[in-house]
Amino acid sequence: MRPGYWDIHIPPNSGSSYVVEDTMEDHAGCEVVKTCCDDQFSLCFSGNASRTVEVQRVDSEIGWPQQVGWGQDLYLRCYAPSVASFAPSTVPAEPPWYLRLEESTHVTAKLDFHHGNVIGGCECSNHAIQTRVSGSDWIDAGGDCLARDTRTCTLENLADASDRFGPARGSCDE
Template sequence: VAVQRADVPGGWGQKIKLKCTALAVKSFVPAFVEIQAPTPIKLELKDVTASSITAKYSLGYIQDIVATCDCAALVLELRANGTDDWFRVPGRNGGCMTIGSSCIIDEVLSDTMYFARLKMSCSNSAVDSGYIMSDYAITQPGCAWSTHTGLLGYADDVYECTDDGITCNMTDDCCVAHGGRLRCPRMAPVMCNNERDCADSQERCCVATADVCNNHGGVRECEIPAHTPTLTQCASLA
């Protein structure tokens, strides 16, 4: 008999054991008793780029050996500064839902302050752990085309145009009359460099992966001016 968890990607890599009990002695076997899942003891946001953040965490106990509730899973959530909305992030390849010590969060906006929180979730929410909060992290500056419109809440096929943030998804050339493509859709999130390779030679191409841009001048580069320094403290030497 092969046993594997199917409720989280990779099954957390646990060494799962199947224990069988004969019906004749079932009434003599103690039932599994759920207890409150312990709150994780550490959460940090590290290795920040314009489009990704690495979350590093410690659960404080060994989940492989000590089970406290049914169908335990990690819940990592982010909140952008200036909003009250927390949103769950599964992480790259579902890594932020699996046991470990770190995971990579890909879908973040550039030049944005984020806060994070982490808890252990159970099928019985009454025994979920409490949240542990992180300090904030600010993603590096980037260009609009460095991210896709899905991060702004639009459908998977929506383009953002250069003129006044107009969006459209009617045709492949729908941004031509509005200054051209500024940001690609989630379904084709990478913008290529050549200016007139797509939409009947009127637009930059939006493609699914960076390697497709090899035939279109490579990935569009992002050059941004340095931020003006902010004076935070001064003192007189007189």
């Protein structure tokens, strides 16, 4: 291991996320090191000096309530502020792949969406579905459309056929 870097083991996990309670040191950033596969992960930092890190798997097209998390050993590799200028550059996240209307009535709509497989350097990856009545501003949908680990949601209480939905967009913490 290079000076200024350290690894924290993350065991195989059956859920969509895993929380590292303490990174052991103050850091300038972290990344997930995989032992195999094309799994994609996003990191959410919180707590004192961002030393709590939630590791989220984000590449599943159908979301994670129906699937297992990951079967490989992962490592959270963090780096000290003193080596931040040598840290690997991040790759931007790709835009959402699709937003599909699956079922609708005059006041509800079920949507399927996928925000892409390549999350890149996106911290705390999330998505938003937006709606608007013709001629008004877009607003973020609530309810199950906000759940990070799902790829389907139901919009309710739509005013009438003039309600429009979309776009799906991904978001990252800066």
